[in-house]
Amino acid sequence: MKGRSTASLVASLALTWGAGPGLGRDRSGAAKGPRPTITLRVVNEGGIERGPLKPAEKEAVRIFSHSGIDLVWLNCDPGQAVWGSGNPCQRELGPAEFWMRIVTRRTAVATADMLGFTDLDESQDHGSAGVYYPAAVKMAAQWHATVGEILGAAIAHEVGHLILGANAHSPSGVMFAHWGRAQFERIGISGLNFTADQARMLREGVERRTGKAVAARR
Numbered sequence: 001m002k003g004r005s006t007a008s009l010v011a012s013l014a015l016t017w018g019a020g021p022g023l024g025r026d027r028s029g030a031a032k033g034p035r036p037t038i039t040l041r042v043v044n045e046g047g048i049e050r051g052p053l054k055p056a057e058k059e060a061v062r063i064f065s066h067s068g069i070d071l072v073w074l075n076c077d078p079g080q081a082v083w084g085s086g087n088p089c090q091r092e093l094g095p096a097e098f099w100m101r102i103v104t105r106r107t108a109v110a111t112a113d114m115l116g117f118t119d120l121d122e123s124q125d126h127g128s129a130g131v132y133y134p135a136a137v138k139m140a141a142q143w144h145a146t147v148g149e150i151l152g153a154a155i156a157h158e159v160g161h162l163i164l165g166a167n168a169h170s171p172s173g174v175m176f177a178h179w180g181r182a183q184f185e186r187i188g189i190s191g192l193n194f195t196a197d198q199a200r201m202l203r204e205g206v207e208r209r210t211g212k213a214v215a216a217r218r
């Protein structure tokens with residue numbers, strides 16, 4: 001039996017977005033209009049087999065849906081963009097749209113047990129993030145959760161940073177900073193989610209971004 005280990009999720013740059021005005025949603029996230037939507041352009045940089053990606057998508061979609069947010073998952077090819085093509089991965093990024101890399105090599109900012117990372121770009125109000133596939137495989141071998149479920153939950157955690165900033169960690173839920181047995185066991189029973197407060201801040205964050213983009217186009 002291996003000893004207990006944790007995987008830490010780090011954000012590489014400290015940055016906090018200010019809280020915006022509330023938009024009149026109830027606690028369940030039920031909205032009168034369409035739900036706030038986040039789009040992920042997922043790039044399988046490590047060329048891993050696609051088997052775990054569908055369950056990863058399912059788990060990430062479930063976690064955001066639990067918070068009243070629709071997640072659109074685009075499988076995008078690595079490589080150069082061809083502007084003007086009809087490929088949704090190659091259009092200009094939307095206000096609540098992010099690149100999400102699935103990598104098999106550690107980045108420069110990685111710590112030994114890193115599961116995910118976020119690069120926040122203050123000037124452009126856009127960041128990108130990634131998850132480290134070998135760490136998900138290692139954790140899945142140790143705990144009762146699948147590789148896909150762990151990847152999906154780690155992706156949700158990093159998207160949490162992209163919307164809520166580097167200081168978005170919480171004492172419970174999917175934004176807990178250092179994952180160990182409790183988190184992986186909850187992942188296995190679809191029990192790792194954003195807290196109610198974070199869900200509200202995420203919905204407001206997405207709506208603020210989308211509203212700002214609409215105002216800028218006027």
Ligand SMILES: [Zn+2]
Binds near residue numbers: 010011175176177
């Ligand atoms: Zn984190």
